Amino acid sequence: MDNGNRQQSIAQLWNPDELVGGLEAVGALGQRLYSNADDTGSVAPSLDGKALKQRLHEAKRLLRNGRYEDAIALLGEGAVNLYHPGYMSQQLCAPAAASVVGDALASLLNQGHAVFSMSPTHSLVEDEVLAWAKQRLGLAEDFVGIPTGGGSLSNLSALLAARNFLSNWRGWRDGAWPKLTVFSTAFSHYSVARAAGMLGIGVENCLEIEGDRYGRMSVEGLAKSLTRLRDSEPAVVVLTLGNTATGAIDPIADAVAVARRIRPDVWIHVDAAHGGGLFHLSSLHETFAALKECDSVSWNPHKLFFSRFR
CATH class of the missing domain: 3.40.640.10 (Type I PLP-dependent aspartate aminotransferase-like (Major domain))
Structure with missing residues (x-):
């Protein structure tokens, strides 16, 4: 990576458009999770480690191309579904919407x-x-x-x-x-x-x-x-x-x-x-x-x- 590309990559870390796009994508995922907490699907992803790793690489590619919602949705599919009615909290529970906003604000x-x-x-x-x-x-x-x-x-x-x-x-x-x-x-x-x-x-x-x-x-x-x-x-x-x-x-x-x-x-x-x-x-x-x-x-x-x- 040459110096110009490196500076551009570093500057992108503090790009407000990146922030807004990422937050909108997280919000879209959260809206789906909160509104679709039904019996469809499973609590845990039915994917093995190899398939999950492939999805991770795909999510990275999508993020590099600015496709935040697609990337974050893909990451969400590989997570334990805390919002599923069949999930019983042992260590973690489905967070309240306000706590998600508070966590983002704290960050x-x-x-x-x-x-x-x-x-x-x-x-x-x-x-x-x-x-x-x-x-x-x-x-x-x-x-x-x-x-x-x-x-x-x-x-x-x-x-x-x-x-x-x-x-x-x-x-x-x-x-x-x-x-x-x-x-x-x-x-x-x-x-x-x-x-x-x-x-x-x-x-x-x-x-x-x-x-x-x-x-x-x-x-x-x-x-x-x-x-x-x-x-x-x-x-x-x-x-x-x-x-x-x-x-x-x-x-x-x-x-x-x-x-x-x-x-x-x-x-x-x-x-x-x-x-x-x-x-x-x-x-x-x-x-x-x-x-x-x-x-x-x-x-x-x-x-x-x-x-x-x-």
Whole structure:
């Protein structure tokens, strides 16, 4: 490529016509997906890897020729159809139209969230979103929220906060802290043990509490384990509000009450990444009411919150 063609290609990256054409094509695809969410077609593309790769090359050719709608439609055909009524949300759900527009706006403005001066209005939007999440989960007003890239990072952040608090910030300051035990069930998310390993707590210090066949924690088992701890040994209890294997919910209210009675200083974390979107169910009122007595909570609204598109 000569220098002139290279400069032309670089300039095209910031061409407003490219932006408008691309957004119109994405909008056309979105309109079809939202309006044609019926039983036709399949949830997943019925194409093998070779066929998908051929379609990708064809989409690239179409984009180079400015045929945005055709290219984006082709890419859409190779995606999982989240809008199909037969799709059941596990990790992702069909996004609301407003969230698609918001995502495009966020990409267009490209604000940095490290400090307020890099994203003034967006920082306030973030505060509004966190306030909304706290209200929906019934958390106390003084809870501090941090948006993360997913439940695994949220659990890592929670265990980091627990480690720092329980070690009086020695772990953060000088890399030393007393032995820390993490209690959870065999059905807790794998990110809990991984976080313990990454933070130097140690996966060997993640101990399983017995549970029933659905993975719900035994409150009696939790009580026995906490009673065996030495008074000087800090601990974290991880409760799960909707585990990924069976969807079961630990008896959070009872577990919190027992843990606080036996070890008032124990850190209680609730992994509500999957089940947090069930806050509206009256049958879970007691469960969500207990969250305000916990020290940290993870929630991923992108999982079950919009699981029913229609």
